[in-house]
Amino acid sequence: MVQDVLLNSLFAALQAVTMFALSPLIIGIIRKVKAWFQSRKGSSIWQPYYDLAKLLRKDSTMSKDASWISRATPYIAIASVGVVALMVPFFTTYSLGFVGDLIVVVYLLALFRFFMVLAGMDAGSTFGGMGSSREMMVSSIVEPTMLLAIFTMALITGTTTLSSISYSLAVTGPDLVRPALFLALAAFFISLLAENARVPVDNPATHLELTMIHEGMLLEYSGKQLALMEWASWTKFLLFSAILANVFFPWGIATDLSALGMAVGVIAIIAKVLVIALAVALIESGTSKMRLFRLPNLLTESFTLALLAVMSFYIL
Amino acid sequence: MTQELLTDTINGLAAIVLLTSFFLVANTRMHQLVRTFTLQSLALGLFAFFVAYYTGAEHIYLVAVLTIIIKAIIIPRFLDYTIEKIQVKKEVEPLVGIPLSLLICTGLAFIGYYIAEPVIANGNIITKNCLAISVAVVLIGFYLMASRRKAMSEVVALLVIENGLFLAAISITYGMPLIVELGIFFDVFVTVLIMGVFVFKINRTFETLDTRFMRRLRD
Numbered sequence: 001m002v003q004d005v006l007l008n009s010l011f012a013a014l015q016a017v018t019m020f021a022l023s024p025l026i027i028g029i030i031r032k033v034k035a036w037f038q039s040r041k042g043s044s045i046w047q048p049y050y051d052l053a054k055l056l057r058k059d060s061t062m063s064k065d066a067s068w069i070s071r072a073t074p075y076i077a078i079a080s081v082g083v084v085a086l087m088v089p090f091f092t093t094y095s096l097g098f099v100g101d102l103i104v105v106v107y108l109l110a111l112f113r114f115f116m117v118l119a120g121m122d123a124g125s126t127f128g129g130m131g132s133s134r135e136m137m138v139s140s141i142v143e144p145t146m147l148l149a150i151f152t153m154a155l156i157t158g159t160t161t162l163s164s165i166s167y168s169l170a171v172t173g174p175d176l177v178r179p180a181l182f183l184a185l186a187a188f189f190i191s192l193l194a195e196n197a198r199v200p201v202d203n204p205a206t207h208l209e210l211t212m213i214h215e216g217m218l219l220e221y222s223g224k225q226l227a228l229m230e231w232a233s234w235t236k237f238l239l240f241s242a243i244l245a246n247v248f249f250p251w252g253i254a255t256d257l258s259a260l261g262m263a264v265g266v267i268a269i270i271a272k273v274l275v276i277a278l279a280v281a282l283i284e285s286g287t288s289k290m291r292l293f294r295l296p297n298l299l300t301e302s303f304t305l306a307l308l309a310v311m312s313f314y315i316l
Numbered sequence: 317m318t319q320e321l322l323t324d325t326i327n328g329l330a331a332i333v334l335l336t337s338f339f340l341v342a343n344t345r346m347h348q349l350v351r352t353f354t355l356q357s358l359a360l361g362l363f364a365f366f367v368a369y370y371t372g373a374e375h376i377y378l379v380a381v382l383t384i385i386i387k388a389i390i391i392p393r394f395l396d397y398t399i400e401k402i403q404v405k406k407e408v409e410p411l412v413g414i415p416l417s418l419l420i421c422t423g424l425a426f427i428g429y430y431i432a433e434p435v436i437a438n439g440n441i442i443t444k445n446c447l448a449i450s451v452a453v454v455l456i457g458f459y460l461m462a463s464r465r466k467a468m469s470e471v472v473a474l475l476v477i478e479n480g481l482f483l484a485a486i487s488i489t490y491g492m493p494l495i496v497e498l499g500i501f502f503d504v505f506v507t508v509l510i511m512g513v514f515v516f517k518i519n520r521t522f523e524t525l526d527t528r529f530m531r532r533l534r535d
Contacts, residue, residue, distance in 0.1 A: 178324065179331040300415035301342050307422050308338070311429070312331055 007257075011094035016085035023231070023238040024048030026273060030281045031205075037285035048234065052227050060223030063123040070220065073119040074228035080112040081232045081239065088239055089246045091265035092254040093167040101160040102150045105243075106143065109195075112232065113139055120217030127209045131216025134292065138194055138201060138213065141299040146191045148306035152184040153247050155313050162243065166250035183309035185248045189279075190302035192244060196237045199284040201295060211289065238273065245272035322370055329363040330446040332356075333483060334425065337456045337476055341417050345406055349472050350395045357387035360479055363446075367486055375494040376486070382501050383482070391475065391508050395468075398512045402519045404468050411463045421456050428452030435488070446487035453480030466525040467515045471508065478504055 028045035035042020062070060084105050086096045100108075113135065120132035154160045156178065157168040194201045197214030206212055209219070218229055246253055252268025254261040290298060336356035343349050361384035368376035399405075410417065428451035435447055457477035461470050482500075485492055515525065522529045 179328040182328075183331070183335070297342060297414045300418045301338075304338055304418045304422050305335075308331075308334070308425065311422075311425065312334075314429075 008094050008096060008098070011092050012086040012096040015088075015090035015092070015095060016082060019085045019088075019090055019238050019242065020082070020231070020235055022273075023234040024052060026238055026241070026277050027234045029274070030277050030284075033278060033281035034285055037281070052231060055227035055230070056224055058223040060221065060225045063125070063220055065124045066122055066220070069115070069122045070119050071225075073115045073122075074221070074225040074232070076115045077112050077232035078228050080108045081235045084108050084239055085235065087162065088242050089163040089166050089250075089253060090242050091269045092262065093163045093170070093246075093250075094254075094257075095163045098161070102154065102162050102165075103147070103160065105162060106147055106150070109236065109239075110139075110143060112236070116217050116229070119220075123220035125220055127212060127216045127219055130210075131213050131219075134213045135217065138295060138299065141296065141303055142191045142194045145187055145299070145303045145306045146195070148303070148310055149184040149188040149191065150243070150247060152180050152306070152309040152313060155310065156180065162247060166246040166253055167255055169247075170250040170253050170255050178313070180309045180312045181248060183305050183312065185244075187302045187306035187309060188244055188248065190298065190305075192237075192240045192276075193280070193283070194299060194302075196233070196240060198280055200287055200290050200298060203289045241273045241276045242269065244276060245269060322366065326363060326366050326370070327445060329359050329366065330449045330483065330487070332359040333363065333479065334449045334452060337453050337460075337480075338418065338421060340472065340476060341421050341456060341460055342414055344410065344414075346399045346404055346466075346468055347396065349469055350392050350399070353395075353472055353475060354388050354392040356476070356479055357383060357392075360483060361388060363483070364486055367490065371490050373490060375497075376490070378494065379486075379497050382497075386501055386505055387475070387479070391505070394508060394512055395471070398515060399468065402516060402525070404466060404519070404525050411465065417459070417463060421459060424455040424459060425452040428455055447484060450480050450484035450487060453477075453483060456480075465527055467511075467518055467527055468525055470527065471511050471515065474511075475504070475508070 025045060025048070028043075028048045031047070032042045032045050087100055087105055089095050117132040117135050120128035120135070122128075150162075150165075151160075153165050153169075157165045159165060159168065193199070197204055202213040202215075203211065204214070206215060209216060212219075214233070218226065221229055246269070249272070252264055252272075254265030333356055336352050336359065339352045340349060340356075343352060361380050364376055364380035364383055368374070368380055412420070429448040431451050432448035436445060454477050457473050457480055460476060461473035464470055464473065478500075518527075518530070519525055
C-alpha cells in the first residue's frame with residue numbers, strides 16, 4: 001500500500017515536471033504552424049523558452065494601487081496548475097488520482113481563473129476590468145460544459161477519477177465506445193478553445209486591447225510575475241490537451257510499469273498532443289475571431305452537445 | 317459485422333439525426349440550413365440501410381436508396397435553386413435567441429425521452445431506443461417552425477418533422493409496407509415542389525418572405 005502511494009507519487013511528480021517542461025514547446029509549435037499557414041517563416045519553436053528565460057531574469061513592477069491579490073495571483077496560478085498536473089494522467093495512468101477526482105481538477109482550474117479575474121480588476125486598469133468581465137461571461141457557460149463532458153466519460157466507466165477513467169478505457173478497449181463519446185469530445189474541444197483563449201473565442205496574438213479577454217487581464221503584469229502567469233496558462237493548455245487525449249481516447253497510455261509500456265505511452269501522448277495542437281493551429285488559421293456577442297451561441301451549442309452526451313448515455 | 321458494432325452504428329446514426337436538428341436550430345443562414353438538412357437526410361438514409369442489413373428486409377433497402385436520392389439530393393437542390401432565385405440569404409433575428417432556443421430544444425429532447433420511455437421499456441427490437449430520438453426530432457421540428465419567420469426556414473422545418481416521423485416509423489416497425497413508404501415519398505416531394513412555388517409567389521406579392529406580413533391578408 002505504502003509502496004503503491006510512493007510509486008504513484010513518483011510518477012505523478014515526473015509527469016507534472018514533464019508537462020511544465022513541454023508546455024512552452026507545444027505553444028511554440030502552434031505558433032510555428034500558424035506562421036506556415038500565413039506564409040511567414042515564424043519564430044523558432046523554442047521561442048517561448050527564450051521568452052520565459054528573459055522574463056524570469058527581469059524585475060517586475062506593480063501599480064501603486066495594486067493590493068496583495070495582484071502579488072499573490074501568479075503564485076496561486078502556478079500552484080493550482082501544478083496541483084492539477086499531479087492529478088492528470090499524462091503518459092501513465094499512475095498519478096495522484098486518489099487525492100482528488102475530476103471535480104477537484106475542474107475547480108482548481110476555476111480557482112486559477114477566479115484569481116486571475118480578480119487580479120485583472122485589482123490594478124485598476126480599464127482593459128483589465130473588461131477582460132475580467134468577459135472572462136467571467138465565457139467561463140459561466142464553459143465550466144458546466146466541461147464538467148458535463150467529463151461526466152459522460154465518468155458515467156461510461158463508472159468512476160470520477162481521471163486516471164481510473166483512462167485506465168478502464170485503455171484496458172477495455174473500443175467496446176466502451178458509444179455515440180456519447182463523440183458528442184462529449186466535441187463539447188470538450190470547444191471548451192478547450194474557450195478556456196485557453198484560443199481563436200474563435202479570443203485571439204492569443206492580439207495587440208488590440210479592445211478585443212482582449214485573456215491578455216487584458218495580464219496587461220498589468222511584468223517580469224517574473226508575467227513569466228509565471230504565462231507559464232501557468234501554457235501549462236493549462238497542455239493539461240487540457242492531456243485530459244482530452246487521456247479521457248476521450250486513452251489508447252496507448254501506459255497502464256503497467258514495463259519499460260515498453262512506458263515508452264509507448266510517452267510516444268502516444270506526444271503524438272496525441274501534437275495532433276490536438278495541429279487541430280488548434282488549423283482552426284486558428286482557418287477561422288476568424290467571433291464577435292463577443294455571438295460567443296454565447298457557440299458556447300451554448302457546446303453546452304447542448306455535452307448535455308446531449310449525458311442524455312444519450314441513458315437513452316441509447 | 318458483429319451484432320454489437322451494428323447496434324452502435326445504428327444508434328450513432330440516430331444520434332447524428334438528433335444532432336443535426338440542433339444545428340438547424342442554431343443556424344440562421346439559408347444555404348447552411350439546407351446543407352445541414354442534407355446531412356440529416358443522408359444520416360437517415362444510412363440508418364435505414366443498416367436497419368435493412370440487420371433485418372434482411374429487402375424493401376427497406378429500396379426505402380434507404382429513395383431517402384438518399386429524394387431527400388438528400390433532389391429536395392436540397394430544389395431548395396438551393398429557390399433560394400438563389402429569390403435571393404433570400406439570412407433569417408431575420410429569430411423570435412427567441414439562439415442560446416435560449418438550444419436550451420428549449422434540449423428540454424424538448426428530454427420530453428421526447430419521457431414520452432417514449434414506456435414503449436422503450438416494453439420493446440425488444442434493437443432500434444427501440446431511436447423512438448425517443450424521433451419524437452425529439454419531431455418536437456424540435458415543430459419548435460423550429462414556430463420560432464422562425466421566413467417561409468423558407470419553415471419549409472425546412474416541415475421536412476425535419478417528416479424526417480422525425482420517418483425515423484419513428486422505421487425504428488418501431490422496421491418500416492411500413494413499401495406502397496405506404498412510396499406514397500409518403502411522393503407526398504413529400506410534391507409538397508416541397510408546391511411550397512417552393514408558394515414561397516416564390518409570397519416573395520413576389522409581399523417582396524419579403526417574412527410570414528408576419530401574411531397576417532394582413534383579408535378576403
